[in-house]
Amino acid sequence: xxxxxxxxxxxxxxxxxxxxxxxxxxxxxxxxxxxxxxxxxxxxxxxxxxxxxxxxxxxxxxxxxxxxxxxxxxxxxxxxxxxxxxxxxxxxxxxxxxxxxxxxxxxxxxxxxxxxxxxxxxxxxxxxxxxxxxxxxxxxxxxxx
Amino acid sequence: xxxxxxxxxxxxxxxxxxxxxxxxxxxxxxxxxxxxxxxxxxxxxxxxxxxxxxxxxxxxxxxxxxxxxxxxxxxxxxxxxxxxxxxxxxxxxxxxxxxxxxxxxxxxxxxxxxxxxxxxxxxxxxxxxxxxxxxxxxxxxxxxx
Amino acid sequence: xxxxxxxxxxxxxxxxxxxxxxxxxxxxxxxxxxxxxxxxxxxxxxxxxxxxxxxxxxxxxxxxxxxxxxxxxxxxxxxxxxxxxxxxxxxxxxxxxxxxxxxxxxxxxxxxxxxxxxxxxxxxxxxxxxxxxxxxxxxxxxxxx
Amino acid sequence: xxxxxxxxxxxxxxxxxxxxxxxxxxxxxxxxxxxxxxxxxxxxxxxxxxxxxxxxxxxxxxxxxxxxxxxxxxxxxxxxxxxxxxxxxxxxxxxxxxxxxxxxxxxxxxxxxxxxxxxxxxxxxxxxxxxxxxxxxxxxxxxxx
Amino acid sequence: xxxxxxxxxxxxxxxxxxxxxxxxxxxxxxxxxxxxxxxxxxxxxxxxxxxxxxxxxxxxxxxxxxxxxxxxxxxxxxxxxxxxxxxxxxxxxxxxxxxxxxxxxxxxxxxxxxxxxxxxxxxxxxxxxxxxxxxxxxxxxxxxx
Amino acid sequence: xxxxxxxxxxxxxxxxxxxxxxxxxxxxxxxxxxxxxxxxxxxxxxxxxxxxxxxxxxxxxxxxxxxxxxxxxxxxxxxxxxxxxxxxxxxxxxxxxxxxxxxxxxxxxxxxxxxxxxxxxxxxxxxxxxxxxxxxxxxxxxxxx
Numbered sequence: 001x002x003x004x005x006x007x008x009x010x011x012x013x014x015x016x017x018x019x020x021x022x023x024x025x026x027x028x029x030x031x032x033x034x035x036x037x038x039x040x041x042x043x044x045x046x047x048x049x050x051x052x053x054x055x056x057x058x059x060x061x062x063x064x065x066x067x068x069x070x071x072x073x074x075x076x077x078x079x080x081x082x083x084x085x086x087x088x089x090x091x092x093x094x095x096x097x098x099x100x101x102x103x104x105x106x107x108x109x110x111x112x113x114x115x116x117x118x119x120x121x122x123x124x125x126x127x128x129x130x131x132x133x134x135x136x137x138x139x140x141x142x143x144x145x
Numbered sequence: 146x147x148x149x150x151x152x153x154x155x156x157x158x159x160x161x162x163x164x165x166x167x168x169x170x171x172x173x174x175x176x177x178x179x180x181x182x183x184x185x186x187x188x189x190x191x192x193x194x195x196x197x198x199x200x201x202x203x204x205x206x207x208x209x210x211x212x213x214x215x216x217x218x219x220x221x222x223x224x225x226x227x228x229x230x231x232x233x234x235x236x237x238x239x240x241x242x243x244x245x246x247x248x249x250x251x252x253x254x255x256x257x258x259x260x261x262x263x264x265x266x267x268x269x270x271x272x273x274x275x276x277x278x279x280x281x282x283x284x285x286x287x288x289x290x
Numbered sequence: 291x292x293x294x295x296x297x298x299x300x301x302x303x304x305x306x307x308x309x310x311x312x313x314x315x316x317x318x319x320x321x322x323x324x325x326x327x328x329x330x331x332x333x334x335x336x337x338x339x340x341x342x343x344x345x346x347x348x349x350x351x352x353x354x355x356x357x358x359x360x361x362x363x364x365x366x367x368x369x370x371x372x373x374x375x376x377x378x379x380x381x382x383x384x385x386x387x388x389x390x391x392x393x394x395x396x397x398x399x400x401x402x403x404x405x406x407x408x409x410x411x412x413x414x415x416x417x418x419x420x421x422x423x424x425x426x427x428x429x430x431x432x433x434x435x
Numbered sequence: 436x437x438x439x440x441x442x443x444x445x446x447x448x449x450x451x452x453x454x455x456x457x458x459x460x461x462x463x464x465x466x467x468x469x470x471x472x473x474x475x476x477x478x479x480x481x482x483x484x485x486x487x488x489x490x491x492x493x494x495x496x497x498x499x500x501x502x503x504x505x506x507x508x509x510x511x512x513x514x515x516x517x518x519x520x521x522x523x524x525x526x527x528x529x530x531x532x533x534x535x536x537x538x539x540x541x542x543x544x545x546x547x548x549x550x551x552x553x554x555x556x557x558x559x560x561x562x563x564x565x566x567x568x569x570x571x572x573x574x575x576x577x578x579x580x
Numbered sequence: 581x582x583x584x585x586x587x588x589x590x591x592x593x594x595x596x597x598x599x600x601x602x603x604x605x606x607x608x609x610x611x612x613x614x615x616x617x618x619x620x621x622x623x624x625x626x627x628x629x630x631x632x633x634x635x636x637x638x639x640x641x642x643x644x645x646x647x648x649x650x651x652x653x654x655x656x657x658x659x660x661x662x663x664x665x666x667x668x669x670x671x672x673x674x675x676x677x678x679x680x681x682x683x684x685x686x687x688x689x690x691x692x693x694x695x696x697x698x699x700x701x702x703x704x705x706x707x708x709x710x711x712x713x714x715x716x717x718x719x720x721x722x723x724x725x
Numbered sequence: 726x727x728x729x730x731x732x733x734x735x736x737x738x739x740x741x742x743x744x745x746x747x748x749x750x751x752x753x754x755x756x757x758x759x760x761x762x763x764x765x766x767x768x769x770x771x772x773x774x775x776x777x778x779x780x781x782x783x784x785x786x787x788x789x790x791x792x793x794x795x796x797x798x799x800x801x802x803x804x805x806x807x808x809x810x811x812x813x814x815x816x817x818x819x820x821x822x823x824x825x826x827x828x829x830x831x832x833x834x835x836x837x838x839x840x841x842x843x844x845x846x847x848x849x850x851x852x853x854x855x856x857x858x859x860x861x862x863x864x865x866x867x868x869x870x
């Protein structure tokens with residue numbers, strides 16, 4: 001399997017059901033950029049053993065919030081984070097914490113993107129709506145990740 | 146206990162032995178700024194229950210790397226991360242991953258700061274030098290955090 | 291009165307009539323983030339005696355322009371600035387000056403946000419439409435601020 | 436001819452047919468900002484002899500991508516770049532390369548803006564649609580620039 | 581008098597005694613860049629009537645803090661701010677306030693630069709050392725500015 | 726030849742004599758980061774046929790200036806740019822132009838880094854000192870690049 005194919009496989013593992021749609025949108029924008037993202041980001045980096053996927057998604061959401069110009073990417077990685085077992089509460093905590101390092105406007109804008117991603121996720125995963133206050137079935141996946 | 150004192154206590158828990166020195170340096174710069182950092186950052190945010198300290202430090206190091214102008218703060222939070230049980234390997238993985246979101250220059254500069262913090266940490270914790278390849282005694286603390 | 295309540299009071303003083311609506315929108319996004327903004331931003335910082343509110347709003351608009359990713363916040367603080375006595379001309383001057391420090395794209399984008407805020411302000415304050423060329427009744431408030 | 440008029444002339448040379456429309460939109464936003472952009476950007480800088488216009492537009496698109504908050508300006512300068520003889524392929528290469536220095540989100544967002552500008556350009560220049568794979572008639576202009 | 585000469589005159593008015601030294605250092609770096617800074621920044625922008633110099637320096641220090649990579653420029657404009665009548669306390673307040681918009685690391689780094697500039701200023705203006713707690717003789721200048 | 730080895734070869738072609746030293750310094754910092762830079766940056770991107778190396782280095786210097794926190798990388802790519810035939814004058818023009826998009830502080834700081842790189846380059850290439858005003862022997866290389 002090529003680096004590209006392995007990257008796509010990793011991306012599917014992280015992004016879940018919406019992976020194909022994200023991939024198609026990215027490819028329609030630029031096949032080359034898509035290839036590098038799958039090869040370098042998802043095959044080379046996200047597949048490295050030294051850090052679990054939960055922590056990787058937490059790091060990514062923190063960084064995207066700090067960058068301040070990546071609302072679309074925050075949405076994508078909020079879904080990814082939920083899929084690998086980060087809870088809604090934990091994602092919200094990361095955004096709140098970013099107020100300390102990137103200021104309130106960056107935190108407000110990221111919170112808006114996260115909220116939209118939560119709504120999209122709930123629509124596609126009706127059974128998980130009660131996650132915030134109840135049992136997080138996704139968390140189990142994370143432990144083995 | 147005041148919010149300020151509780152913040153300092155949390156900061157000591159996270160920063161470990163070097164906390165007093167950091168605190169003194171910050172206070173000599175600005176007592177007011179120090180107060181807000183202890184009150185808002187360490188009492189209000191870092192003490193919130195929704196996210197463990199390991200994940201908080203991972204998020205912070207990711208954000209500081211993405212900001213690109215916070216070498217001194219990366220050093221401080223590398224020590225904090227090690228103290229709450231993030232391993233050197235995990236910190237290094239976070240920096241590598243940031244190349245995807247903030248580019249190679251930001252990753253290179255952060256890696257330089259992290260490396261200097263590792264050396265400082267090893268000097269002050271002679272017993273932990275073998276951490277990367279051996280048993281991480283700090284990790285236990287993190288599980289209960 | 292709690293820090294939160296005092297922060298809201300300060301926010302109302304600065305934001306004027308639109309304060310409730312801003313507050314509701316922010317709370318629907320995140321009650322915790324709203325609380326920290328009211329407590330830390332408006333109670334702790336904006337209530338400090340060492341700098342008048344006119345200067346504080348000028349500083350904020352300058353910073354938001356330089357950050358380059360805070361159009362919504364520029365709109366909010368343009369209204370705040372007008373409310374505490376900064377004139378439209380002065381706000382426009384701040385944006386123009388930012389071309390020197392953050393470049394033309396940041397200045398153009400901020401000017402767009404400011405213009406939209408001016409239009410919204412004029413709609414809600416019909417009597418103040420002639421401000422730019424006439425007598426600025428808000429300025430009096432600023433002197434005593 | 437004043438610096439302002441000379442700047443406008445340079446801007447027309449670079450921006451081509453769409454120059455008037457861009458100029459009107461900018462002037463409706465702020466006549467002063469427009470004046471400084473024409474005087475300082477287009478008369479003082481873009482008219483300097485030490486660097487050809489092709490290279491200047493490549494540098495500008497690279498910088499706007501790295502800044503990460505200038506989608507509208509990327510669109511304008513994509514048209515400018517095409518007009519002075521940079522090919523679509525070259526513009527795309529600049530964006531891809533920016534993934535190295537500003538990260539993938541900045542590259543994705545810039546690619547989106549560039550794609551929209553290409554579509555707008557093709558609509559206004561029906562004869563140039565085959566540029567990517569065929570002969571680039573604009574390149575000739577660039578050699579004499 | 582040329583735009584360049586008028587810009588230098590304005591710069592001298594704002595920067596005070598240290599103007600020549602700043603100018604020489606800048607010219608040794610790039611005569612062209614120096615020319616544009618004097619012409620565009622100090623002649624075109626800082627000489628505009630719509631905003632007093634005190635407010636201009638407050639806006640600049642706020643923006644430089646938010647940019648996060650301009651320690652040397654913060655030092656220069658701290659001296660400028662003191663010269664046009666902004667007090668040390670007011671400058672410190674601007675930096676504190678920036679924690680809200682650009683985060684704590686940006687505020688800490690700016691505070692360090694400001695502190696160094698204060699020390700330099702006190703060395704060159706022995707009579708003004710007591711400014712923070714006493715009578716601010718510079719403020720009078722600002723009123724007429 | 727592996728992607729890593731091909732990347733190193735490309736890096737040597739671009740960086741010239743100083744390549745080994747840069748490579749060693751980078752490897753001592755992080756072998757993994759070095760590998761990704763050689764594989765992704767120099768093998769995947771800089772080796773793509775769609776944009777000549779002269780334009781690639783111009784784009785990189787523009788982006789690094791706009792990022793504002795990459796002085797060390799500006800120095801490296803100034804040497805790279807000179808090696809692939811960009812003249813000192815052209816590099817200086819790129820920095821001047823960046824004042825338009827990233828503001829004067831970013832341009833001043835980049836100019837400082839470029840000046841230091843020029844001095845280092847002249848020390849190692851005594852015959853090229855007269856480049857700015859004379860014949861640029863490097864330019865020939867660029868044409869065939």
